[in-house]
Amino acid sequence: MASFVIEGGHKLHGEIHPQGAKNEVLQILCATLLTSEEVTVTNIPDILDVNNLIQLLRDMGVKVSKTGIDSYTFKADTVDLNYLESDEFLKKCSSLRGSVMLVGPLVARFGKALISKPGGDKIGRRRLDTHFIGIQKLGACFNYDEERSVFSICAEHLEGTYMLLDEASVTGTANIVMASVLAKGKTTIYNAACEPYLQQLCRMLNRMGAKISGIASNLLTIEGVESLHGCTHRVLPDMIEVGSFIGMAAMTGSELTIKNVSHENLGIIPESFRRLGIRVEQRGDDLFIPEQEHYQIESFIDGSIMTIADAPWPGLTPDLLSVVLVVATQAKGSVLIHQKMFESRLFFVDKLIDMGAQIILCDPHRAVVIGHDRNFQLRAGNMISPDIRAGIALLIAAMSADGISRIHNIEQIDRGYQNIDQRLNALGARITRI
Ligand SMILES: CC(=O)N[C@H]1[C@@H](OP(=O)(O)OP(=O)(O)OC[C@H]2O[C@@H](n3ccc(=O)[nH]c3=O)[C@H](O)[C@@H]2O)O[C@H](CO)[C@@H](O)[C@@H]1O
Numbered sequence: 001m002a003s004f005v006i007e008g009g010h011k012l013h014g015e016i017h018p019q020g021a022k023n024e025v026l027q028i029l030c031a032t033l034l035t036s037e038e039v040t041v042t043n044i045p046d047i048l049d050v051n052n053l054i055q056l057l058r059d060m061g062v063k064v065s066k067t068g069i070d071s072y073t074f075k076a077d078t079v080d081l082n083y084l085e086s087d088e089f090l091k092k093c094s095s096l097r098g099s100v101m102l103v104g105p106l107v108a109r110f111g112k113a114l115i116s117k118p119g120g121d122k123i124g125r126r127r128l129d130t131h132f133i134g135i136q137k138l139g140a141c142f143n144y145d146e147e148r149s150v151f152s153i154c155a156e157h158l159e160g161t162y163m164l165l166d167e168a169s170v171t172g173t174a175n176i177v178m179a180s181v182l183a184k185g186k187t188t189i190y191n192a193a194c195e196p197y198l199q200q201l202c203r204m205l206n207r208m209g210a211k212i213s214g215i216a217s218n219l220l221t222i223e224g225v226e227s228l229h230g231c232t233h234r235v236l237p238d239m240i241e242v243g244s245f246i247g248m249a250a251m252t253g254s255e256l257t258i259k260n261v262s263h264e265n266l267g268i269i270p271e272s273f274r275r276l277g278i279r280v281e282q283r284g285d286d287l288f289i290p291e292q293e294h295y296q297i298e299s300f301i302d303g304s305i306m307t308i309a310d311a312p313w314p315g316l317t318p319d320l321l322s323v324v325l326v327v328a329t330q331a332k333g334s335v336l337i338h339q340k341m342f343e344s345r346l347f348f349v350d351k352l353i354d355m356g357a358q359i360i361l362c363d364p365h366r367a368v369v370i371g372h373d374r375n376f377q378l379r380a381g382n383m384i385s386p387d388i389r390a391g392i393a394l395l396i397a398a399m400s401a402d403g404i405s406r407i408h409n410i411e412q413i414d415r416g417y418q419n420i421d422q423r424l425n426a427l428g429a430r431i432t433r434i
């Protein structure tokens with residue numbers, strides 16, 4: 001278990017480039033299975049979850065070549081379907097959440113998919129009903145082997161239909177879209193998730209010959225086609241990284257330029273930080289965060305306390321609430337953080353409370369933060385990172401704290417942030433990996 005040792009209290013200065021988006025690339029990599037032709041993907045981040053999925057594709061027989069620092073080609077002309085039955089495959093699937101999206105493409109192209117309970121952050125119940133009910137509606141059979149925790153899906157052919165999803169699941173929508181592009185006839189998906197990750201996936205599939213309309217809305221219509229062909233796809237900058245850097249700049253009182261953020265795809269993220277009083281200036285496609293000693297949380301128009309809550313896109317992504325929460329600990333004013341989607345994502349606040357933050361955890365979903373307005377600097381701490389986003393929030397807290405902190409289990413941070421220690425040290429942070 002690797003750790004970070006962080007000397008707090010150093011301001012950052014300069015420019016940082018966000019990596020490619022983790023949650024998009026996981027979808028895109030799975031989609032390469034939908035064609036026997038070559039697919040080129042660029043701006044792939046060098047992070048654990050992505051590297052594990054690339055290795056899994058290789059193990060399945062996909063020809064993978066690294067063609068540049070962040071670009072790869074994939075050619076799934078032969079896929080070893082027997083490998084899907086192996087304990088090795090099933091064990092590897094359970095190391096990351098993104099592996100669940102192998103199901104849609106596999107069942108669409110080869111009529112068969114197996115998957116073990118996928119991994120990912122332990123942040124509460126993460127059910128897969130939406131995925132499997134949707135794929136069953138297309139005509140696939142489904143079985144869950146409780147003893148082995150293995151889901152298996154088979155289909156001689158898939159047929160388009162209308163479906164109203166029980167929730168706008170991000171990976172669930174991606175799975176159903178990837179299954180339906182090769183189904184016979186028309187599929188309509190209502191209450192579809194429409195995060196930029198999904199918009200990107202649908203645009204890529206259309207470049208491969210799919211016929212998807214309604215992109216960026218919650219009503220997708222897909223006319224099935226016989227086969228798909230190769231294409232080139234560039235992954236968007238990671239909006240969660242962009243948000244994490246905004247929070248980091250504010251909390252450490254630093255001036256930072258975040259380069260080439262793809263502003264049109266950030267949705268409500270910049271505005272959510274502005275509501276905490278943080279100045280976020282758009283300069284072309286960059287974001288400039290000026291050095292700010294104080295930032296004051298807005299109240300609602302009626303004077304009541306600000307609430308920041310997650311919601312399916314175009315609402316605020318739940319993946320940024322941990323960062324919003326940590327940044328609020330040094331704001332002027334109070335805010336209610338309401339994590340509606342996940343049940344166990346706020347428990348990390350105990351560690352912030354140990355560091356001196358003023359937080360009341362009301363229940364597993366809600367925490368009230370009373371900002372210090374920098375009248376009190378957080379104390380250094382010794383903590384374990386429970387999940388990716390709590391991990392980055394703790395790193396931000398440690399970078400602003402007085403003294404030397406330690407964060408253990410940083411593999412959780414590495415799952416989602418590329419070389420984060422080196423990139424931040426280049427801006428003036430003092431982080432050592434041990
Ligand atoms: C690999 C990947 O892409 N992971 C992301 C994906 O996970 P993932 O696709 O697994 O998450 P889902 O969108 O399925 O659901 C996330 C959670 O929100 C709940 N839920 C979802 C939709 C809804 O309308 N109402 C509701 O309550 C679900 O029950 C679940 O507890 O989307 C999540 C929600 O943005 C992000 O946190 C994850 O980073």
Ligand SMILES: C=C(OP(=O)(O)O)C(=O)O
Binds near residue numbers: 022096389416
């Ligand atoms: C929850 C996350 O990831 P995953 O779905 O891969 O666990 C995340 O990226 O914040």
